Amino acid sequence: MSDAYYSQELHGPFETFDLGDFELESGEKLRGLRLAYATFGTLAADKSNVVLFPSWYSGTSKILEQAYVGPGRALDPAKYFIVLVNQIGNGLSSAPNNVPPPFNGPRFPRITIGDDVRAQQKFLSEKFGIEELALVLGGSMGAQQTLEWAARFPERVKRAAPIAGTARATAHNKFLVQTFIDAITGDPAFEDGWFKPGAVHRGLRRHARAFAASGFTPQLFNEEGWRGLGFTTAEDFATGFVENHFLPQDANNLLLLAQKWQRGDVARQTGGDLAAALARIKAKTFVIAIEEDGFFPLDDILAEQRLIANSELKRVSSIWGHLALFGVDAGYNAAIDTYLGELLALPEAAPQAAAA
């Protein structure tokens, strides 16, 4: 099931770039790292119009394209060279399901958000000669990558828009993600990651429902907000939309991503000092929060935004909660376009004094 899912047919067109062997923050090595990506628009001669948009948990470049890119949108290919990049482990880029033995499946090395960002920087430089980003943005795990980019490469990032995510996973966030992990690993068919194709479907279904219980808002269920998508009941929606999303995915891929999510922490750059890491950011930053977000609560996002010098908190409300990211709420989509358009119209951040 997995191979057919992670395909050009379902998620393309995408291209891949071979980064060769790649040293990881863990000290391990990822052999033959390939990043899958899709681009839209034309790279300006001065390379000043680059927008980078890394993928989120369980998503690929395809949903980013469908939900955020297009003529008349803030991310308009007529204006920008938009690079949608698939994070390591998502199944289009190198992942447990697609690398050769013996480092396949549960033997795939542990990855951090910092690994992704370093790999993306190398890819952009080697493939396109891109050294500066007009904007980096992303939702959820994409927000983790966005903030890591802005803090790790402050001179290269002019604008940043983390959406519905944090620079460091909170204790509650880690705990919540662990319940998703346990839903999969608790399935006896998981067999320590050496499962037969399709065998972990009970675990994936439980994972989907745990994800839905807090990923959407209570209001969505109570108002049957899914009717516009053609679903009839909470059961029908949970099965037809959420289980359907996760069932074809590789359980080891999801676990790799979930563990990367839990370890998300820009302060790994600064010996654990979150304020110091966020103080490195020079980009003009719109920190965008979904007010009803059950994964990344507004308070947690606000606490970090206050540590980013040249930033503003922007709020959007949606009964779809965290999963408004999917682009299913026209109100959310319009608000995001407004914020991104406003941010892209701003001049680059004024030079700041270097930290003492």
Next chain:
Amino acid sequence: MSDAYYSQELHGPFETFDLGDFELESGEKLRGLRLAYATFGTLAADKSNVVLFPSWYSGTSKILEQAYVGPGRALDPAKYFIVLVNQIGNGLSSAPNNVPPPFNGPRFPRITIGDDVRAQQKFLSEKFGIEELALVLGGSMGAQQTLEWAARFPERVKRAAPIAGTARATAHNKFLVQTFIDAITGDPAFEDGWFKPGAVHRGLRRHARAFAASGFTPQLFNEEGWRGLGFTTAEDFATGFVENHFLPQDANNLLLLAQKWQRGDVARQTGGDLAAALARIKAKTFVIAIEEDGFFPLDDILAEQRLIANSELKRVSSIWGHLALFGVDAGYNAAIDTYLGELLALPEAAPQAAAA
């Protein structure tokens, strides 16, 4: 494990009352229904000082006693005759784990909140000759019973204080509870309810963690609010407090309660018309919401409170979220005592015109 848990030693002293065979709303019959209860204080000669407090999900009369009853508290045995009653299925009252074959385990009949309330009314009348309640109150599933009492027996209930619960389970609430159910039934050791003693511990542990992920607030995790209880990390707390609470309990008991919770609906009395059911309530009612409640969100409670004529919404804030009910937050305890004291000091509700 179960028998030692549901014991006088751990949960007593409690007494039991035999209601004989009991007809259920489902049309089934519960043979030899026993209700377990504990009383505090002295029944007044005119029987005007009765406070009824039914138990919540996975709790017994013991936690109600420890967290809410005592000299100087609103529920002071020097003033009131306080009856803490164990809901059907909790393991002190008749439950899957303690009735004889063949109606034991998964063959225990399905129970509704309405069954509990009818059984409690019969018990109070037959055992004590009590026909009126000065106050009925309860948290979570206890709030379900409280509202059912007030709507079903409007002439018998003078005051009501549902805390952190609703009269009808919302779609999201049912979905959330289903993830708790699935955590247990998804354990292969559950074996359709015919498990060996102690065998379902993985399912019970997963259930505990799903419960904790939304039962407490993100802030509790982030601020390590459990340190005051002697726990060191989120893991330590989840295992030592939450798993420890559920592990000794009978999986069939928990499932019976969870399914009763999902079916909670006072409008079963009125052909599905919630407004009509709540309009039956004559009691002076304080509808108490925990602002951060992840199980019963403030908005859902507010929507129902507006349908109760002689009611006021009272709010309490706690980083313990829904599970502040356990009495672990001194601020919550003080606020509840204030509200209950205020409600008990009010004269009985003035007679209202009967509904047309």
